[in-house]
Amino acid sequence: MPEVTSEPQEKPTTAGPEVAKDRQVLDFALWLTPRGAERYAWRERIEAVAKLLGGPVFAPHVTLFGTFRRSVPEALVLAEALSRDLAPIPISGAGLGIGADPWQALYVPLVVNPQLWRARRRVCEVLDAEGAADFMPHLSLYYGDAPTVQKCQAVELLEPLPVIDWCAQELVLVTLGDRPERWSTEAILPFRG
Template identity: 30%
Template sequence: MAHETAFALWLIPGGAPAARLEELIEALARETGGPAFAPHLTLLGGLRGDGGALAAKLGGLRGDGGALRPVALEARGPATGSTRHQCVFLDVTPSEPLTALRRAAEAALGANANEAPFRPHVSLVYGELPAARRKELAADPRVLALAHEVWWADRIELWAVAGQTERWRCLEGVALERR
């Protein structure tokens, strides 16, 4: 893989909540003309290097007790941002298990995640929409219905995220093991 390709490490929610998120993301993509994408929380973004080497390092990722455990992702309500990938999203409570997993991932991948302060969130819409449209989407009853849910991330995946969203692909994934 090319050294200049961009990568991101995602936490993937599982089960019925993931299906609801996916359905909403796809519906909002159709309505806004934006891309659909897999439901995820970006644990680390802006990773650079060789995809194969990063994928191999992901396999060595371990939590404090050895195996990686599922992490609760507690939504805190809808929000909007000013960037394409933070157009409309659900903020997620920055819990200690989530923060610890991020630190472990940084150490395992040799990453420096100082690109921006960590703001855990689950994006619902990608795009460059006017502020009024973003606010309208954030107030949509379908979005509000998810605003205080708790999802369990049961998988961590390394994604190649260079270029158009439709071309992004998962390179490697690791299941987060229940006790």
């Protein structure tokens, strides 16, 4: 993982391709992720649903903030600052939600507890972004546009209905691509708040 300083470092314009990458503006997201056995169990569920419905396989996560655009150094500085401000966040939820939006097609809705709400507000402040009030935290199990009937079949596959009860300990900075297979982890930053 690259070292993060308080300010992005300027590189000489004669450095070649590295300069272009550092200055290229990309789409990023900030995630909270389960660890260990919890992560493995959610990954298995996501893979099973993807196999049944033909969707992508992706890392289990809760999106703390969706798409924002920055250069890699700028995004790293922001994520590092946020990780210093944030403390562990209890993540809990139960049941399943089925939606028409391909990005919220099948998911576990989460409880918006005070710690999660404060983290979302803080991210919006740091990014100078609207959207704190529009927060609908969830852990997605499927992305795609399968018919509702097929999504209901996937629910049967997931029974007993999943329960989420873990504590987020780190902020994950993800570079977004045009589809989940192209998403990549830029940094995993432990909370220090």
